[in-house]
Amino acid sequence: MSFGENIDELIKKSTNGLHSAHPTWERVRIGEIASLVNGFAFKSNGFNETEGMPIVRIRDVTKGEPGTFYRGSIDDPKMTFIENGQIAIGMDGDFNCRVWRGGRALLNQRVCTLEAHEQFYSQQFLACALPGYLKLINDHTSSVTVKHLSSLTVRDIAMPLPPLNEQHRIVEKIETLFARLDKGEEALRDVQKLLARYRQSVLKAAVTGKLTGSDPATWKSVTLGDLLEDIRYGTAKKCRADVEGVAVLRIPNVANGEIDLRDLKYTQLNDREIRTLGLKKGDLLIVRSNGSANLVGRGAVVSDDAVGLAFAGYLIRLRLDRKRLVPDFLQLVLSSPVVRARIERQARSTSGVHNINSGEVKAIAFDLPPVDVQAQIIELVDEHMEKTGDLEAWCQTELARSAALRQSILKDAFAGRLVPQDPTDEPAAALLARIKETRAAAPGRTRRKARA
Secondary structure, eight states, rough: BBBOOOOOHHHHOOOGGGOOOTTTTTEEEEEHEEEEEBBBOGGGEEEEESSEEEOOOOOHHHTSSEEEEEOOOOOTTTTOOTTTTSSEEEEEOOEEEEEEOOOOOEEEEEEEEEOOOTTOHHHHHHHHHHHHHHHHHHOOOSSSOBOOOOHHHHHOOOOEEOOOOHHHHHHHHHHHHHHHHHHHHHHHHHHHHHHHHHHHHHHHTTTTTTTTOOGGGGGGEGGGGEEEEEEOOOSOOOOOOOOOSSEEOOOOOOOOTOOOOOOOOEOOOOOHHHHHOOOTTEEEEEEESOOTTTTTEEEEOOGGGTOOEEBBBBBBEEEOTTOOHHHHHHHHHSSSEEEEEHHHHHHHTTEEEEEOOHHHHTOOOEEEHHHHHHHHHHHHHHHHHHHHHHHHHHHHHHHHHHHHHHHHHHHHHHHHHHHOOOSSSSSHHEEEEEEEHHHHHHTTTTOOOOOO
């Protein structure tokens, strides 16, 4: 559904500093200080990954670069383009926006661009202020499926209007402060990359005998199918949160390496299905189909609190011969670099969906240590992962703190507290008057309908 409220009233009532304005400033509608261009409905049968002109689709707004090419005629004058420096806005879903740096490209439908008239309004100031207003609109847009944003709504947003020189001072200060935060965040992400590499080295050492000093020559080469009592796909029945029945674990409940019982959904199963699909402690659930190849083959060991639950069709349940294979050790094997590389190579891609079937799972080969060595390896890996987990949590906390500081900087900027006012600046009221005069003198201008 589309936005149906009064944006002026929402801005007036908002207590969020992102929607504030200094008392000496004015407000001006986006349609008065920027040009908005809507995308064109290109035929999807011309979309491909390698040939033609790059095209920006709604999913590319957050990525910042086109992920698709358009092979076909581009001589229709109604076709539109995006250029570096313009603001791209996704018109469905979360209403994301960004300053585009991905090069000249075709502009697909449900994406629009904004370009400020910089004799009146700074493009960078608009880019800094706009996300808060789009989120306000998104938060007040009801939807049954996907939220929709109208270009008329975008043009109608009343943005803060400081004096033009003050806009430039604010942008300069924001960029200076954000650059410092960028450096800190870059260092934190470098630490995260080092932690990820360290975790992979631990997993590699775990499954090659180097972590314990165990002689891998004493390990037995096996295929997973030789160690399974049962392998089974989950139910294909539809699951819902608002029905009574058996709780069904889905990909979000297992994808992070442990069972997560939040956001459960339910379905009706008969007694035979409950016996067949009911989980036991020590079962391993793995993802068999997903848009991300990195998730295929990953999963979680069933814990006490998940016993008796069922599982969905995009998961595979592995029931192990526990006398020979410890479930947590198998999870380490499936997460190790060598086995991950094999799984991701095998996962077949159909329209971007990667899959692995039960036969391919059973064919996974690895070296199997004795059960007592498996237990020792699990204990050592847990110790290493706990240490890296503490560092990872610290990185996440610091990144969240940096993101919050960015929001505080923006709130100070729009409240007029980030830089001092200069009494020699052209007043905002005079700037607004110039904007209105210029628009009134523009040829072919139509009057904006007054609000009821």
